[in-house]
Amino acid sequence: MRLPFLRALLAACCLPLAGCIYSDFRAPLSKEFRDTRVATKSGQATTRSVAWLVAWGDAGLQQAAVNGNLAHIVYADRAFMNVLFGLYMSNTTIVYGN
Numbered sequence: 001m002r003l004p005f006l007r008a009l010l011a012a013c014c015l016p017l018a019g020c021i022y023s024d025f026r027a028p029l030s031k032e033f034r035d036t037r038v039a040t041k042s043g044q045a046t047t048r049s050v051a052w053l054v055a056w057g058d059a060g061l062q063q064a065a066v067n068g069n070l071a072h073i074v075y076a077d078r079a080f081m082n083v084l085f086g087l088y089m090s091n092t093t094i095v096y097g098n
Contacts, residue, residue, distance in 0.1 A: 042097075044092055045057070046090055047059040051087060059093045076094065
């Protein structure tokens with residue numbers, strides 16, 4: 001009787017920690033995809049941070065377009081990665097265009 005209760009209590013305590021050890025998430029920056037054309041090229045720009053103290057990089061749309069040698073941006077995505085409660089984080093902008 002006591003063991004199932006302890007397991008349920010442990011699971012309830014660990015549930016808020018889901019995604020804190022490692023998470024990798026990718027989301028579109030656009031909400032309307034009806035008339036989206038197929039892009040032929042892509043470019044990426046990334047910002048990283050370590051130990052909540054040091055950050056470097058440029059994850060802007062313009063920098064991603066420059067890195068991919070794009071003249072026109074058709075659509076863009078954003079990718080986030082988090083390790084150990086934010087001890088290491090990266091934020092990447094991916095643009096598609098031609």
